[in-house]
Amino acid sequence: AQSVTQLDSHVSVSEGTPVLLRCNYSSSYSPSLFWYVQHPNKGLQLLLKYTSAATLVKGINGFEAEFKKSETSFHLTKPSAHMSDAAEYFCVVSDGSGTYKYIFGTGTRLKVLA
Amino acid sequence: DARVTQTPRHKVTEMGQEVTMRCQPILGHNTVFWYRQTMMQGLELLAYFRNRAPLDDSGMPKDRFSAEMPDATLATLKIQPSEPRDSAVYFCASGLGVSGSTDTQYFGPGTRLTVL
Secondary structure, eight states, rough: OEEEEEHHHEEEEEEEEOOOOEEEEEOSSOOOEHHHHHHHESEEEEEEEEOOSOOOOEGGOOOOOEEEEETEEEEEEEESGGGGGOOOEEEEEEEOOOOOOOOEEEEEEEEEOO | OOEEEEEEEEEOOOOOOOEEEEEOOOTTOOOEEEEEEETTTEEEEEEEEEEEEEEEEEESOOOTTEEEEETTEEEEEEEOOOGGGGGGEEEEEEOOOOSSSOOOOOOOEEEEEOOO
């Protein structure tokens, strides 16, 4: 069965410093992995996705994530945080059995300090 | 810029009343998903459709919830009768439904439901 674990429920960084949001997955299939962002009172927006092509995936707003099979990780990074990055971030693994379903992590709330 | 739309955006109702939430998926998308988000449970999948056929509604309380797709441009989620524990944000998402596990879901802005 597929599962995803977001290792931190809250992360605080100062504006201009790097962001690291951690995600580990478990999958009996070759997984597809996604990161979504949810700003307050908004829907979820796709940041990036991994689908077995390049292991380093670049997304919108300067975010990127690296798929590491040996570590079963898909951590999200950004070199320099901006105040507008404050939001909740969800790591997602696809169900992988042809059902189109997503398995969501519990979310990481990112706080950016001025 | 194609988007999933949901109506209403906010709904306040009293316990026992019927609630209907509507979703317009992105044109050409074949899969539609209904999610519920609460602080306690996070994001839960309630039901999903492919080509308007329900594929999985195991996450939905059957006695009071129902989901339908009357046509390819409209999905509905009904709660009858509503209860205070149904208070949550309900999201609709749609996807192309052609690439299996690599399919991307596009989310609507949500309907915030408050049941008094």
